[in-house]
Amino acid sequence: MQYTYLLVNFFTIIIPFLFSFHPRLKFHKTWCAFFPAVFLTGLVFVLWDMLFTKMGVWGFNDRYLTGIEIGNLPLEEVLFFFCIPYACVFTFHCLDLFMNEIGGSKMQKIITLFLVAFLLIFGTIHFSKSYTATTFFSFALLLLYAQFILKINWLTRFYVIYAVLLIPFFFVNGILTGSWIEEQVVWYNPEEFMNFRIGTIPVEDAFYGAELILMNLLIYKYLLNRKKAVAAANLKTTAL
Template structure:
């Protein structure tokens, strides 16, 4: 099914985009901050994505995407870094709007963040030879450190929002990595990751999603103030 990857992108963003015009929440009023953030983060991740694609860390099954490639990646992969983050940060800001008091305490947030940092440090140092694991978790560590020192207020809500985001994440990413399909839409070279899968999803993808989304949240908050 050539349109599968495109369909996943469109379905992921359609409802959040529609509800962005809700008269009460009016998330669309932040479009400049959101679009600027998405573009910056997408640029960083697409460079990373392109290098990993070139060297076979992962790749794309032509049976599930359109035959239009740019820098070795299908057009759907480029759309992914706008559609999925938009839908995800919309969940975060919807939670902030409808449940403003639903946040973790600052102390608990600090403990969770320090715990994640201490968990990832040995993983990074013991797996420098595995490209996806090393680069992904190194970036996650940087984002967690930034979050601890300058973004703890945002992490207080984001940790809760991320647990909700993981629900559609497992659906979409599960399909992309082969759940219910004869072949995956996106394949991974297990020599470059830990080889641990949650269903069909490499465990590194959770760190990948966290880093990408929380970076967007921090940048959106920065640009909103501008």
């Protein structure tokens, strides 16, 4: 039982990792952008995780852990911020290769503003609940930054692909929150979230996961585009 969380991480990443070398997908060729993205995003989320663990917002069941710790976090929890983004960014990369344009800039703006309004309203209503307020406000700010500062044009594709990712997300997070096993791997302080669950999963987890993946994608795609721009400039210089 002590390897439960470690095995969840392993089985989350193993198939995406093996298919990263598929000749049609070639995800491994984007690692130069993925690894900086996952490190920078992981640093933010690990620090957030350490703070909330110290505050007692959530915690971990030693029964399902190897006992190796980094700071006040189990090793498995730190690995979570690499394994889950790897699987999700890989999936985005694959679906994005074959997905046609969805909607347009107007539809993207409407969906984003609706989500931001929802997050701000419920974040304000539950301002006293640390997990709810922090997740909803920070995700709303990230969406506004992506839409109006970065002006990215792939947010609608992100929404659609993340909706697909929610299927394995609910399975993985279901295990971690106590579905199909005797106890929870990760427990939550009921005073710090809305206490509305989908099965055993706090609804905040879906937005927390979306923020985690979107932050990874924003850095990942920025680095990929910069690499392409440098390559194009070098090619132009060589041609001259």
